[in-house]
Amino acid sequence: xxxxxxVSETAPDSEAKxxxxxxxxxxxxxxxxxxxxxxxxxxxxxxxxxxxxTLPAGAALQLPQQWGVWCIAASVALxxxxxxxxxxxxxxxxxxxxxxxxxxxxxxxxxxxxxxxxDRERNRAAQERERAARSNRVQARALRAGAxxxxxxxxxxxxxxxxxxxxxxxxxx
Numbered sequence: 636x637x638x639x640x641x642v643s644e645t646a647p648d649s650e651a652k653x654x655x656x657x658x659x660x661x662x663x664x665x666x667x668x669x670x671x672x673x674x675x676x677x678x679x680x681x682x683x684x685x686x687x688x689t690l691p692a693g694a695a696l697q698l699p700q701q702w703g704v705w706c707i708a709a710s711v712a713l714x715x716x717x718x719x720x721x722x723x724x725x726x727x728x729x730x731x732x733x734x735x736x737x738x739x740x741x742x743x744x745x746x747x748x749x750x751x752x753x754d755r756e757r758n759r760a761a762q763e764r765e766r767a768a769r770s771n772r773v774q775a776r777a778l779r780a781g782a783x784x785x786x787x788x789x790x791x792x793x794x795x796x797x798x799x800x801x802x803x804x805x806x807x808x
Contacts, residue, residue: 675713679706780795
């Protein structure tokens with residue numbers, strides 16, 4: 636009788652996904668670094684290009700342009716961190732590809748070994764059939780020689796029986 640898994644039957648499209656250890660909130664670690672890098676780039680553009688901002692309420696905000704230099708320095712660190720994450724991602728993808736190739740080679744080797752074992756087994760069976768057929772032929776010849784001697788005990792038939800007996804003796808087996 637077949638067993639039915641009630642969880643898989645009620646939710647066929649839901650798959651258990653492993654939780655990423657660098658995931659928090661909406662983004663993973665690389666996503667958060669990209670958000671921060673975007674903010675820093677926006678601040679660079681703002682702080683190096685403008686010395687004041689007029690807000691919609693009519694207030695004016697004075698911006699020191701020297702802060703843009705510090706934002707540029709911070710963006711370099713974020714670009715380096717993002718490049719490291721991208722490199723790690725590419726390396727993981729390459730490792731997974733190589734692992735999949737190795738698994739395919741392993742499976743192919745196992746299949747070839749199984750085929751070789753089947754070939755050896757077929758060869759053993761063919762050799763056994765050939766040996767049994769040869770034994771049957773020898774036995775049939777010996778029976779025929781014995782029957783000839785029984786029917787007509789001539790010298791020729793007795794020599795034939797002696798010859799067959801020598802060939803089928805314990806030395807041949």
